[in-house]
Amino acid sequence: MTINKRFLLARRPNGAPVADDFTLVSEEVPALSDGQFLIRNRFASLDPAMRGWMDDAESYMPPIPLGAAVRASTVGEVVESKAEGFPVGQWVTGLNAIEEYSVGVAGGFSQPIDVSMVPSPTNFLSVLGAVGMTAYFGYLEVCKPEPGDVVLVTGAAGAVGSLVGQIAKIKGASKVIGIAGGPEKCARLIERYGFDVAIDYRGKSVDQLTAELAAAAPNGVNIIFENVGGDILDAGLNNLAMNARIGLCGLISEYNNAGAKTGARNVWQLIVKRASITGLLVADYVPRFMEGIVEMAGWMQSGKIVFDEHIDHGIDNALPAFLRLFSGTNDGKMVLAL
Ligand SMILES: NC(=O)c1ccc[n+]([C@@H]2O[C@H](COP(=O)([O-])OP(=O)(O)OC[C@H]3O[C@@H](n4cnc5c(N)ncnc54)[C@H](OP(=O)(O)O)[C@@H]3O)[C@@H](O)[C@H]2O)c1
Incomplete structure (x- = not known):
């Protein structure tokens, strides 16, 4: 039995988020259907926009439903698969959630990535994300x-x-x-x-x-x-x-x-x-992302751009890590290692 730790939105924050707005649960990973694959999320991106997704307000995306895991971009590895094109061992990135495991679907939000191209898979949440x-x-x-x-x-x-x-x-x-x-x-x-x-x-x-x-x-x-x-x-x-x-x-x-x-x-x-x-x-530029990734990767390799990542560890630290964005105590792209 594989246990999935998940960081759920329990109620909508009023002002700055507090611990009681969230619940950390351990659930069994669901069985896969045809066309699905199981991702072991290794890193979650913590973004200021996630604060807006916690509100029940009109936006460019629906609010995170109460009781659902907090939406976040992740990078991770496929650990089980019933989907063509997503073999076990393939790294993927996509819009998932702050949870140790997510179920992906072929043709859905998660895309395969070549992590050998970059110094760290987290780069797909920062400079190339x-x-x-x-x-x-x-x-x-x-x-x-x-x-x-x-x-x-x-x-x-x-x-x-x-x-x-x-x-x-x-x-x-x-x-x-x-x-x-x-x-x-x-x-x-x-x-x-x-x-x-x-x-x-x-x-x-x-x-x-x-x-x-x-x-x-x-x-x-x-x-x-x-x-x-x-x-x-x-x-x-x-x-x-x-x-x-x-x-x-x-x-x-x-x-x-x-x-x-x-x-x-x-x-x-x-x-x-x-x-x-x-x-x-x-999000309006998703169809053109490859154009941007190629040019940014070139600037990275030639040393024309540098970037920083601030990595905090453990799903138990999801809230304090997220709050760094608002206190300014992050030094670079805020990432949570799961
Ligand atoms: N429109 C889009 O598609 C899009 C996409 C990504 C990000 N964004 C926006 O881009 C901005 C930066 O995001 P990021 O991911 O790069 O985060 P970030 O800049 O790495 O982290 C947030 C920073 O904001 C500053 N800050 C927080 N509260 C502040 C306040 N009350 N007054 C002044 N500065 C404050 C802090 O820096 P200091 O220590 O300098 O105060 C903090 O380190 C955010 O507004 C985010 O919503 C928009």
Whole structure:
């Protein structure tokens, strides 16, 4: 009998998730039907978006049902199979859940991967996974960079932001400014990811951030890759160049707000600067992922981009590991080893 530890959503969080919102259960792995295969999940991706999936609110995906395992991308190995193309030993990645075993189906969400191509299978959750593709397509397709652009990246030391800053440099940005929390992350922006300017947002008002950004970009920024929202977006809006493009990737400062969202207050500046703001969703680019994976893998191999992964261990640690995303105590792509 194979036992499957699973991390279930027991109730919808009100604000920041707490232990009572989840249950850890041990269940027997179900018998496979024809066309199915059993995945031993080795790593689960912990993403800020999962917080939104826990709410019963209209989104680009249905909410995680109560009593179901918390939805997450995973990488793992096929350990039993009744499906052609998914032999035992094949590594796969796909949208599964925080659970030790998932049942996959041929033609479903899990795709075979060649883990010999990369230093670690976790790379398929970071630089070559949804995070890397968000940075790649979000920056190139939504922000539409031009050589010489001055670029602002918020949440800059994180998984998506650190890659965006590096892609911006590759694509000819004249200056890349990153906003992150704390002196260590700001040092990493400059020393490891090659940003030109790092601004520490912690403890600063919109006015202070506006002034620091104005000093860094006296003629305004041409692109904002926005991961955070709230005060940080407001300071960015105060520093737009004419015809600036804002790629709205995320609003992490708002995900745990139990009541009303903070919102951006300086949207008037979009009129003043004839600027545009465009929401982006990585799922729209799934049919083009191979294009992004090939180019990102090339940049990795030639040393043009570096990336970091923060791996916590054990399904028992799923909640504290997930909460790192909101306290900023993750140093790179947050992954849970199962
Ligand atoms: N649209 C899409 O398709 C898509 C896909 C993937 C990710 N995203 C979005 O991209 C953003 C980054 O995701 P990620 O996976 O790369 O996570 P991440 O940046 O690796 O981790 C989250 C980081 O956000 C910062 N943060 C958390 N709460 C904050 C707050 N209240 N104010 C300011 N900063 C805060 C923290 O960094 P500091 O220590 O610097 O504060 C934290 O380390 C998220 O908004 C996510 O939802 C969107």
